[in-house]
Amino acid sequence: DAGVTQSPTHLIKTRGQQVTLRCSPKSGHDTVSWYQQALGQGPQFIFQYYEEEERQRGNFPDRFSGHQFPNYSSELNVNALLLGDSALYLCASSFGRTGGASYGYTFGSGTRLTVV
Amino acid sequence: QQPVQSPQAVILREGEDAVINCSSSKALYSVHWYRQKHGEAPVFLMILLKGGEQKGHEKISASFNEKKQQSSLYLTASQLSYSGTYFCGTEEGNTPLVFGKGTRLSVIA
Numbered sequence: 001d002a003g004v005t006q007s008p009t010h011l012i013k014t015r016g017q018q019v020t021l022r023c024s025p026k027s028g029h030d031t032v033s034w035y036q037q038a039l040g041q042g043p044q045f046i047f048q049y050y051e052e053e054e055r056q057r058g059n060f061p062d063r064f065s066g067h068q069f070p071n072y073s074s075e076l077n078v079n080a081l082l083l084g085d086s087a088l089y090l091c092a093s094s095f096g097r098t099g100g101a102s103y104g105y106t107f108g109s110g111t112r113l114t115v116v
Numbered sequence: 117q118q119p120v121q122s123p124q125a126v127i128l129r130e131g132e133d134a135v136i137n138c139s140s141s142k143a144l145y146s147v148h149w150y151r152q153k154h155g156e157a158p159v160f161l162m163i164l165l166k167g168g169e170q171k172g173h174e175k176i177s178a179s180f181n182e183k184k185q186q187s188s189l190y191l192t193a194s195q196l197s198y199s200g201t202y203f204c205g206t207e208e209g210n211t212p213l214v215f216g217k218g219t220r221l222s223v224i225a
Contacts, residue, residue: 033213042215043215044215045212045213045215090158092213105148105160107150107160109156109157110157
């Protein structure tokens with residue numbers, strides 16, 4: 001049973017560029033959450049998608065946007081990249097919308113984004 | 117509201133016990149515990165729903181004090197494989213899972 005798959009694993013971008021990160025959730029999961037993890041820190045919530053809509057959003061600027069497709073896979077887009085956007089981006093899938101019966105998140109291995 | 121974890125770091129010898137605490141100023145619906153090894157994804161350990169039940173498997177267990185909005189993770193007879201950073205994540209209801217800053221656990225022989 002495949003877990004959460006993220007691509008690419010590593011990415012180097014120049015300041016000002018745009019980037020798209022991809023995530024395929026674990027089989028049977030319908031909710032995708034995106035987190036940003038700086039070195040030595042806990043994951044910071046970016047947003048969550050359920051039924052192809054953004055249901056929750058953390059304290060991130062509009063430069064961060066996303067999408068969920070009918071097959072539950074998801075994309076994270078970041079525009080006008082800043083040096084401070086360099087981090088590990090984690091995708092987590094789960095079943096059901098947060099706040100209901102929560103059974104734990106399954107994380108992907110992440111995409112390491114470096115902005116130079 | 118980010119939960120507060122303590123301690124920030126702990127070093128154990130194999131066979132010793134440890135307790136990691138997680139607290140919030142908000143009323144919690146659930147508390148999650150995850151372990152992340154260096155360069156890897158966080159791995160789900162367990163979830164505790166409001167009601168104060170204690171859960172666990174093998175030598176890792178946790179409790180949730182709903183009235184105090186606190187949870188504790190108990191690691192007994194630690195093994196080298198327990199090394200990593202432990203994160204608690206909290207949900208207040210219809211809110212996303214918010215993680216603490218983590219507790220770095222090192223188990224040495």
